[in-house]
Amino acid sequence: MDAIENLQNLLKRLPGMGEKSAARLCYHLIKTDDSFNKALGAAISSLKEKIHPCPICGCYTEDEICKYCSDSDRDKTTLCIVEEAQDVLSIASSGAYNGLFHVLGGAINPLGGVGPENLSFPLLMKRIEEGSFKEIIIATNPTEEGDTTALYIRHMLKDRNDITLSRLAAGLPIGGDLGYADKLTLARSMRGRIRL
Amino acid sequence: MDAIENLQNLLKRLPGMGEKSAARLCYHLIKTDDSFNKALGAAISSLKEKIHPCPICGCYTEDEICKYCSDSDRDKTTLCIVEEAQDVLSIASSGAYNGLFHVLGGAINPLGGVGPENLSFPLLMKRIEEGSFKEIIIATNPTEEGDTTALYIRHMLKDRNDITLSRLAAGLPIGGDLGYADKLTLARSMRGRIRL
Numbered sequence: 328m329d330a331i332e333n334l335q336n337l338l339k340r341l342p343g344m345g346e347k348s349a350a351r352l353c354y355h356l357i358k359t360d361d362s363f364n365k366a367l368g369a370a371i372s373s374l375k376e377k378i379h380p381c382p383i384c385g386c387y388t389e390d391e392i393c394k395y396c397s398d399s400d401r402d403k404t405t406l407c408i409v410e411e412a413q414d415v416l417s418i419a420s421s422g423a424y425n426g427l428f429h430v431l432g433g434a435i436n437p438l439g440g441v442g443p444e445n446l447s448f449p450l451l452m453k454r455i456e457e458g459s460f461k462e463i464i465i466a467t468n469p470t471e472e473g474d475t476t477a478l479y480i481r482h483m484l485k486d487r488n489d490i491t492l493s494r495l496a497a498g499l500p501i502g503g504d505l506g507y508a509d510k511l512t513l514a515r516s517m518r519g520r521i522r523l
Numbered sequence: 524m525d526a527i528e529n530l531q532n533l534l535k536r537l538p539g540m541g542e543k544s545a546a547r548l549c550y551h552l553i554k555t556d557d558s559f560n561k562a563l564g565a566a567i568s569s570l571k572e573k574i575h576p577c578p579i580c581g582c583y584t585e586d587e588i589c590k591y592c593s594d595s596d597r598d599k600t601t602l603c604i605v606e607e608a609q610d611v612l613s614i615a616s617s618g619a620y621n622g623l624f625h626v627l628g629g630a631i632n633p634l635g636g637v638g639p640e641n642l643s644f645p646l647l648m649k650r651i652e653e654g655s656f657k658e659i660i661i662a663t664n665p666t667e668e669g670d671t672t673a674l675y676i677r678h679m680l681k682d683r684n685d686i687t688l689s690r691l692a693a694g695l696p697i698g699g700d701l702g703y704a705d706k707l708t709l710a711r712s713m714r715g716r717i718r719l
Contacts, residue, residue: 329585330573334566340559342551343544347703353570354609355538357583361571363536368568370530374549375557377526387553389525413550507543 331357383454385430385447386415395419395428402426404461408451408480410434410468414505418466421510423517426464429454434472435479441472443479455484462491464520468505469495481523493520527553579650581626581643582611591615591624598622600657604647604676606630606664610701614662617706619713622660625650630668631675637668639675651680658687660716664701665691677719689716 331353338349356364380386381393388394395401395415405426409415415428431446455463465480467473477494484492496519505513527549534545552560576582577589584590591597591611601622605611611624627642651659661676663669673690680688692715701709 330566330570331583334563334570337559337563337566341548348539350609350612351702352537354607356567356570357574357608363533364570365568367530367533368564368566370526370533370564371552371567372561372564374526374530374552374560378553387527411550412553413546416546506547 380412380430384415384428385432385450386412386428400425404459405464406454406458406460406462407464407466409466410473410476410505414466417505417508417510417513418517421513421517423514424464426462431467431476434467434470434476436472436475439472446476448483452483455487455490460490462493464517465492465494465523466505468503470502470504477523492523494523496520576608576626580611580624581628581646582608582624596621600655601660602650602654602656602658603660603662605662606669606672606701610662613701613704613706613709614713617709617713619710620660622658627663627672630663630666630672632668632671635668642672644679648679651683651686656686658689660713661688661690661719662701664699666698666700673719688719690719692716 334356335346335349335353338344338352339346341349344352377389378387381388381396383392383396386393386395390397402425405424406429407418407424407426408429408431409418410431410433412430415430418424418428429447429451431448431451433441433446435441435443435446454460463480463484465477467476481492484490496516508516530552531542531545531549534540534548535542540548573585574583577584577592578587579592580589582589582591586593598621601620602625603614603620603622604625604627605614606627606629608626611626614620614624625643625647627644627647629637629642631637631639631642650656659676659680661673663672677688680686692712704712
């Protein structure tokens with residue numbers, strides 16, 4: 328197997344990459360400046376060596392504690408719960424939120440074999456018990472799994488009347504995916520969040 | 524700039540890759556097995572070190588001469604002229620062609636500043652003069668530039684009555700791109716090629 332074939336086979340394993348797209352990308356890289364290929368190759372190779380999940384919130388970081396958890400300017404009384412680490416980036420860059428985050432690592436999906444025990448609920452409960460949160464915003468995806476997860480969190484916190492529980496407002500297209508929402512839509516649903 | 528941001532910025536420079544797709548791909552790589560990232564990174568980094576254009580036909584190879592030029596089973600009396608190296612792969616894998624190839628390195632495009640002098644016409648003429656071709660198939664893209672190039676080749680060979688000149692048949696969508704055609708369409712247009 329030659330270098331081109333090898334690269335194409337690897338590229339085809341990426342999400343959304345078919346035979347033709349892989350070939351196209353491969354020939355694009357052949358025509359690109361070699362320093363770019365070297366930089367891209369090194370960035371991919373070393374990615375998982377450099378980053379690890381933040382031990383507090385679960386989003387990815389190169390430091391001991393992530394930039395959100397260690398930022399003293401962020402509001403320590405508000406917590407935003409998301410499914411995946413990339414959702415933290417989407418919400419942070421919407422500019423409508425300045426509190427802390429918690430990454431669950433997915434959503435409850437009984438048919439897919441994902442129960443609450445597979446997600447970071449123990450860490451979440453510990454944070455809520457030890458922290459001083461006044462509001463918790465559930466920012467799971469507007470899907471069946473995300474709604475189930477939101478319901479589970481509401482049930483989990485039903486005795487905590489001191490904490491306001493909210494959910495990202497409608498505005499996100501139902502059945503969609505938080506990772507593909509534009510900043511304006513995200514910002515709007517953050518401002519118009521509804522109390523559960 | 525951290526590792527994730529760095530990789531996203533590099534990915535965004537790839538064709539067809541926007542901000543969201545780059546983020547999605549980046550987080551996919553975080554979740555992937557590290558050995559895959561290492562293999563993909565190495566394949567991208569080393570790509571241009573391993574391959575070079577074949578000195579005869581211009582398609583990419585790791586050997587001194589490419590596998591098409593060095594294959595004694597291929598019909599040495601037929602030559603297929605394509606714009607780009609990836610078109611060789613598309614046509615070879617259609618299964619409808621067993622001759623030699625010649626890669627022009629593009630198509631004549633006066634508005635884009637690409638004249639015949641920027642393409643490998645001298646090498647092509649030398650091959651035609653020294654070779655024993657009975658048929659030459661022009662497989663440039665069915666675009667204005669591809670048609671112009673086909674016309675130029677026909678003009679170039681107008682005194683060679685011993686060579687049959689043909690062009691890939693209709694069947695390729697006009698204004699499209701050879702790299703995206705499916706194998707069946709390509710095979711059909713190869714079989715139904717029309718004499719110029």
